Amino acid sequence: MNDGYEHPENLSYLAYTSTNIPGPACPDEFFTTILGCDCFAKCKIESCTCIGTSFRLKESKQGCSSLCPCDLTCDNHFFDKGPKKGLEVFETEKKGHGLKTRLKISKGEFVCEYAGEAIGQVEAERRFSLQRTGDSNYIFVLKEFYENKCILTIVDPEAIGNIGRYINHSCEPNLCPVPVRTETAFPHISFFSVRDIDENEELTYSYGTQEGKNSSKKKCYCGTKSCSGFLPNELPF
Numbered sequence: 001m002n003d004g005y006e007h008p009e010n011l012s013y014l015a016y017t018s019t020n021i022p023g024p025a026c027p028d029e030f031f032t033t034i035l036g037c038d039c040f041a042k043c044k045i046e047s048c049t050c051i052g053t054s055f056r057l058k059e060s061k062q063g064c065s066s067l068c069p070c071d072l073t074c075d076n077h078f079f080d081k082g083p084k085k086g087l088e089v090f091e092t093e094k095k096g097h098g099l100k101t102r103l104k105i106s107k108g109e110f111v112c113e114y115a116g117e118a119i120g121q122v123e124a125e126r127r128f129s130l131q132r133t134g135d136s137n138y139i140f141v142l143k144e145f146y147e148n149k150c151i152l153t154i155v156d157p158e159a160i161g162n163i164g165r166y167i168n169h170s171c172e173p174n175l176c177p178v179p180v181r182t183e184t185a186f187p188h189i190s191f192f193s194v195r196d197i198d199e200n201e202e203l204t205y206s207y208g209t210q211e212g213k214n215s216s217k218k219k220c221y222c223g224t225k226s227c228s229g230f231l232p233n234e235l236p237f
């Protein structure tokens, strides 16, 4: 499915996918189906098992999907509606391409997914060492902790991805990534707005911490007051 977004002409090598696809060493979670809710037409916060379950991981949400009987009017059924309207890829001054919004976005809205190939840690390290597209790194690593286990979710939209790949880092971001599980146990990295966003503002999120061995020596050009000067570490392993 293509959700209608065109990539800049000089990035024609990029194949578009609106949601995650399995890549090399894709984790088993990708193929593990989870149950939908049994609500009728529209979910209720008090009784919907998707809204209530949250996959027992503290920061994770469960979104409704085609496995649920509710329809697209359900507020918890946001993936099938696609990214927010009015998102636009543009050329920044110093950070390569970026993503901005032509329309206002209110605090707490779903903006888009970070979609690409779902890959394993060894493949991520192999790809990172190749530095395929010049200076840019697109590999997103999410760590979740559950019952003394660290669950890794790694998505690479460098060659096959969606508009989420154009979102740059900021030390004062207006989006935050939230893992949302719908049909399978592999989460969708979903961006929600953390404040009201004006029309034509660039969309940004924080790329993370200084944890891990792949320390970044890249200068940060986010231009915010609290800028730490450098981008967070590229791979937090």
Ligand SMILES: C[S@@+](CC[C@H](N)C(=O)[O-])C[C@H]1O[C@@H](n2cnc3c(N)ncnc32)[C@H](O)[C@@H]1O
Pocket (backbone or CB within 6 Å): 094, 095, 096, 097, 098, 135, 136, 137, 138, 165, 166, 167, 168, 169, 170, 218, 219, 220, 221, 222, 231
């Ligand atoms: C996921 S890509 C973002 C899109 C990218 N700018 C592009 O043109 O495709 C991440 C890369 O963008 C650049 N980048 C993102 N945020 C930046 C920032 N605040 N300052 C400098 N470079 C940044 C870095 O090269 C980083 O590895």
